[in-house]
Structures are given as C-alpha cells and as structure tokens.
Amino acid sequence: MALKILVTVKRVEDPESKIRVKPDGSGIVTDGVNYKMNPFDEIAVEEGLRLKEAHGGEVVVVSIGGEKSATEIRAALAMGADRGVLVRHDGPLDPMVVSGLLAKVAELEKPDLVLLGKQSIDDDQNQAGQYLAARLGLPQATFASKQESLESEAEQKKVPGLKLAADGKRLEVVREIDGGVETLDVSLPAVVTCDLRLNKPRFASLPGIMKAKKKELKELQAAALGADLTPRVVIRKLAEPPARKGGLKVADVEELWKKLHEEAKVV
C-alpha cells in the first residue's frame, strides 16, 4: 500500500518581496529580492509527507531550474521528504517545457501520485499540473482542498486531506469550485494540484535541516531528457499596472454616506 509520491517545487520570488519592473520592461528587478519555495508547493510537500506518514512510502521532490533551485529541494528534504531530483535547466521555462520535463521524470520515477502546487506565484499560470496529466494520460484533480478548516482537530493531527482508498488504488479529492464543493475519486497514478486550504505546511526542524544535508539529491540535465525545451509562452513586455489613487479619509458615517450617495453615486 505504500505510495511513491513525486512532489514538484519551484524557486520563486518571496511573495513578501516588492516586485518592480525594469525600466525597459524586459524583466523584473531581482536586486534585493529574496527567493523561496513557491507557497503552493509547500502545501504539496506537506500533503505528500502526511500521506507517507499515514500509509508508508517515499516522497521524491523534483525541481527544474539552475543550481540555486537545489536550495528549495533541500528545504523540502528538511521538511521530511526522502530524496531530491534537480533537472538542471538555465533557460526560460513555461508550462509546456515544465510539463514536458516533468513527464520525463515521471517516466523514470514511476510515481503513484504526482503532487503540484496549483500555480506558482511568479507566473500565476495555473497550467503545469493539467498539461502534465494530459501528457501522461492520467486523471487530474486540481485545486485540492478539504472541508475541515485549518483550525480543525484533523488539521492539528496532520491528517491527510487526500483520502487513500483501502485498496490503495484510488484517491478521494475534495475540490473547491464555483458555487460549492466537489468530491472526485481518481484511480492511481494521478496528478493532484494543491490549493491553499489543503493544509498548513510544517516548518523544518533543526534535526530535519541537518538530515537534509545528507539526503540524496540527484542532478539530471534537461537537455538529456529528450523533451522540447523551446518556450512557447514568450513574454514580450512587462509593465507595472496603473496605480490606484486612494487615501482620502472621511470623518464619520454621515460623510461616508454623502460621498457614496452624492459623489460616487454607487448607493
């Protein structure tokens, strides 16, 4: 019943960092910007660890990028993942390139389950999981969530939000969709992308960080995997959105009402 779980992690700009566009619109200013694991991927790693703790198995972390992406793999290993795979690729990435490379890694690793964040907070594309599922001909369950709140007892006990069937061959996934909550049952292997309310990721412990240094981290060269590395989503120009003019304060409800009723005419 043990599960082999492949979890993807991406190195992204810290969401707390201020993102500014270069004057010529060719990219963002990276000076002074911190990097960390994509927050949705942290949720994916956490869910993988919980499934392993509940059912046994192995959590393999994969990232695609330059040598610095090893930092994010080590962070996942420090949380408790078993080993890492870094697909070295210094060129630009888009969801087609990423899913093509992940499909090659999945062919090598043959996981029962691939867990991804639902989107990375740099590109915000929300595509890689769906492309990967299509490429591999696997079922997909996107935006995995759970009905228990993040303050619930189940969450305190680190119960997996994804429910493995007794025979270990199917997985039940709760999804947040428009107008309600949907439950799907996918046969394994499957691709699941994780939304915010699936879990609260753990922090790495000091012993965890020490152990992570000794865990296996294998490097693969993207060019050797036989996937198409040409990005098809090409950024032509970046710009900052027009700033919103705000900042006016009103003294009381009386004045607020007047402004809304007579000036803005929205009520």
Place this chain on the structure above:
Amino acid sequence: MSNVLIIAEAFNGQVRRASLHALGAGQQLVQRTGGALHVILLGKGIGEAARSLAAYGATVHAADHDALAAPLAEAHAPVVAELARAVGASFVGAAATAYGKDLTPRAAALLEAAMATEVTAFAGDGAAVLFRRPMWAGNVLADVELSTAVKAFTIRPTEYAPAAAGAAGEVKAAAVAVPALKTRYVSFQEVKSERPELTEARVVVAGGRGTKGDFKPLEALADALSGAVAASRAAVDAGWVPNDWQVGQTGKVVAPDLYVAAGISGAIQHVAGMKGSKVIVAINKDPEAPIFQIADYGLVGDLFKVLPELVAKVKASR
C-alpha cells in the same frame, strides 16, 4: 483561417454569466482575425442552454452526452480538442472560472497549444494577438506571445464586456467520443445563497481579521444593498466563513461598483483580487492599515459601530 472556439459553461441548466464575457472576448478576436466564432457547451441536458447561446453570432456546438454530465476535465478535454481540430480553431478560450482553469490547459495540451491564463486584454496588432495578463499577484502586467499554431487562453470575466447580440447562429450537435474514465465523480455540495454570486455582484462587503469571526454586521449591509459577502484569506483560514468567499489573487477576483473592506488590513494578495473595483471603501480601526492607501474613502473606526450606522443610512434613504 483564424477561427475561434470558446468553451462555455452551464450550471443548473443555464449558461454562466462568465461564459458570456468569454464569448465577448471571442467576438473581439474574430473582429481582429477575420475568422469565424464557434462556441461549445458540454454536459447532459444542456440543449436549452446551448440554444440560448445562438444569439451572439456564433456557431453553437452542443456536446450533450451522459459521459459529459459531470464537469470532468478528463472527459471534456478530448471533446473540446476534437472540435477545435474539426472547426480549424486557432484560438481556444474560456472564462477563468474553476471549470475553465481546470479544463482549458488539459485541452490545450491535447492540441499542443500554449496558453495564457486570466487574460485581461488582447494587445498586439491585427491577427498577431498578444495576451495581456497579470503575473506576480497582479503586481506586473505581461504582454505574452503564444508561439504555437493553436493558442489557448482563459479570460478574467471582469475585464471583458459580455457578448453583444449578433446574427442568430446555428446549433449543431458536437461529436462526443469519451474514452474510459479514470475519474469518478462522487458528489457536489452546492453552497446555496440568497445573495448574488460574488464575481457578479454590484456591491461586495468583505471582512477580515478585524471581524473576529462575526460577519453579521457585514451580512446586514450586504443584504441592505443587495450585495454579496466576501472575506480575506485570514478570515477564511480561521474557518470563520466558507472558502469560496475568499477574494484575492489566490481566491476570487472581483470588480464590483462598490467594495467595502471592513477589518481588512490590505495585504498585497487581497488587494490583487479587488483593486479593479469602481469605488473602494475601507473601514479599519488601525489608521496605518495599508488598505487606506488604495481606498477611495477611508473611515478609521470600529466596524461593529460603523456598519450598523451605514445600514441605517441605507434603509433611511429608501
């Protein structure tokens, strides 16, 4: 031929409003490319909804089949891809709803199409369409080129006008070939509400940590203004309100005429989901809260005192 295929969405037998905005985007594209507009609706018993789509100058393809009854990407994607090939579509798009975001990339992969998500405008010249879309939680707008033969996209419904009425289109039955599915649809629990859908409401009243979990004053104001209630991620994570109330880059993106943020500090990720609103009101006890920087009208005060007073004003004006 740069034909355009829009994926529409039915819910409870009716076409979702968001789909009409996607169809509006499709009309913009065919004006630029000179191609024909097609729309596909998938489901079971969707005949009437499909006919309602015929009023916008598009050929409607109804994929009405038992195997498509549940909105499963695994089942719907091959049908969309097959039709896109059959009608020679160079553009395949949908609204960025949960369904659109789940299905469109899977269909795109089957078509070897690159994709742009949550597109807010079409840039570029003529048939050389660039897709303008937010990145880094809306802190950056990118003009993106898709260099594949077929280009896929989802649009942010608040950024496109709904489709204009056009010549009556033909309604055709789409070919449906669904392979054996590996996904079983277990259940759908609808969250029923008397209030308007969050993304379609004219007025949205949103609460955050400052509500301490008590949304009653917000609900009273929303009901007085026939609006919807929303929340920041902090309030949703605390389990105070349902998940689908969350507004933000990772939740829903809204652009109502009036957005009232009560007890919300104004984190970047929340602002990304509501800064397109016409008028923003902020009510917060903390005069330094960042939300005031983007609010058209800020009132420093206790929401539990301010909101009931505002409700009284609304009622008195009737």
